[in-house]
Amino acid sequence: MSIAWQAQLDSIEATESGLESAGYIPSREIATAVYLSHHLQKPILVEGPAGVGKTELAKAVSRWLSLPLIRMQCYEGLDESKALYEWKYGKQLLYTQILKDRMGAALGDEPGMDAALRRLHGLSDLFFSEDFLEPRPLLKALRSPGGAVLLIDEVDKADQEFEAFLLELLSDYQVSIPEIGTIRADVPPIVMLTSNSQRDLGDALKRRCLHLHIGLPEARLEARIIASRVPGIDSTLRRKLVAFVQELRGLDLKKLPSVSETIDWARVLVLLHANELEPALVRETLNVLLKFESDIEVVAGQLGELLLKAKPEAIPVR
């Protein structure tokens, strides 16, 4: 079965420009990963520090291909009744009550217990059918008719048992529901898992995925990202700002600023109508960029030097 969005993924260059059109500037590796994920039908496991755009990637793919994004946030204690499916117990109970009277009619006037039981078996499994199934994110993604983007967010937060449960879904795009049977995806969704490396994921899980590590971007890429996300920013300021953030990443900080912080900071500077990185202004807005008091102190102490060292010349204007 051929579907329109699948044709859009016909080359790595197309993937790259497609993601760009959705407002996500991918590195070469990211575009390759998305392309391969479709062609090999394998999920992508995205790892990297917080704020480098792991979740954003899934959103961009769904925007670009106009597919629904189905997101599942993982947490400790997540189990299959919350991730896969649940029976609609209330509805089941209600229906049994309503249909009680009809039972007599359905069973007819069978003479003996045995015959009645046989008759009952003959009826289809009324209450454990799809009508009473409450699909949760994973099942929704599998049954989504034109395909979907399934984002399993922060899979490292879930328990180990849940990880094992995911394996069937990830390798064959199918799940088994004991009462109904196996449900297979007609159109395999594009699956992305993200992890903050809070703990090491199991080898079995990793083996089933393409492993994409998104690091902090280099200056050129970051400048392009800022240009795309904060369109109102002046090009000189943008280059200066990116160069400064790149300098910061060379320091020994508790939490290095990542792309999302750079974007926030750029937005703040635009809001404040800044044309230039004035030391006073930078000092006041450092808290957007750095999330620890001790980090802010370290940077504030050598702000002048850092601003001097930041060389926007290395970054191309476009």
Next chain:
Amino acid sequence: MEGPLLDFFRAARSAGLRISPAETIEAARAAAVVGFEDRQRLRDTLGLVLAKTIDEKRAYGVCFDLFFKRASFSDPAGKAAGASAEEAPPMPGEMPAGGEGEGSGGALAAALLSNDQAWLAAAIEQASREARLSEISLFTQVNLFTRRILERMGLGALEREIVRTRTAPRGEALTQARDALRERVRGFVEQNLLLFAEGRNQEFRARMLTQARLTAIDRRDHERMRVLVRAMAHRLATLYGRPRKRDRRGVLDVRRTLRRNMAWEAIPFRTIWKQERIEKPRLVVLCDVSGSVAAVAQFLLLFLYSLNEALSGLRAFAFSSALADVSDLLTTLPIERAIPEVMARSGFGSSNYGQSLADFEREYMHLLDSSTTVIILGDGRGNRTDARADILQRMANRAKQVVWLNPETRTVWGTGDSDMPKYTPHCRVSITCNSLFQLERVISELLRVG
């Protein structure tokens, strides 16, 4: 599957990447999807499939560059070899023995004299495949493999030709070319040794070191040991670092049981037990750093201080003749510098267990409570001083448990000046610990039970 790709997998495994057969199939499929023309793209692609951690990505990058930098992949003939093994080397089929034909010394001599680089590169590649160069494992095999490859390339015919035309200028030219070729093949073999065997040798060495007696480890291996200890500690820390729970079998968790059994009108077909948290252990470590035990002590300390997220507290004391609190030292300085500092401060004297235990009781007894585990590392040889096992008993009464690690084997406990028999009754566990392997076992057991 293509030959060069298979060789690359072998090289990557030797570089420390764990690649399963399924992944090799996957990688070959991925490579087929993106094609072989664009080296950079191939690098990205295989990296996505094969390397699954940041460390592996780094190792992968190095290995990929090394592998595809080899001569055969950078000249035109080699480019084809990268794409497909079958059609690549335009090899004369009669290469190994035949081809002597008109007494010319075979195709090899012709290629050498006309300096046909493409032919030579392809021939070396083909001959090394036939000689199974990728299975090379020791540096002593370099000569052997060089010889085999040269023979397969037609060295025999070349030698005969050299002998025949010894005096003619042709003979001289051939002799020179032969020596140059030998060097080149030798270089090629060495490069392959680096690629295919280095990782395996490292692995072997690492395995030997885990089993070796800590007291007998050579100083030049210390750096490697530290890497090993850190890796072990990291593994344990990721395993036990997060909150863990265990079922208290028999104590029903009513709320969760009802929820789970809603489908059956809350008739409890499936029971769920209440859970209890497994507490991370709080450790107080007393290390004998006298000459006899110092080597073990430094690895124990390194191990424990690399574990931090799996522990809820750690205090370390070092003693030989008197006890000193070294926790501050170990937390503030990087461990490589802290340990020599500890040794310098209180190490290498003759040990006095009674005195050290008395020091502990006088000043630090308040550290012990019902959730503290006391680890004592020492051989229990107090040079015939008073053992003061009564203090150990009081410590054991206050603390959750006392674990005694002794680098000596159990058979010599109690011989000579060893006071071990007096101490062991107060320890929940007393065990021989004189290799990294044993050390890891003891500590992982501690963490598991909590």
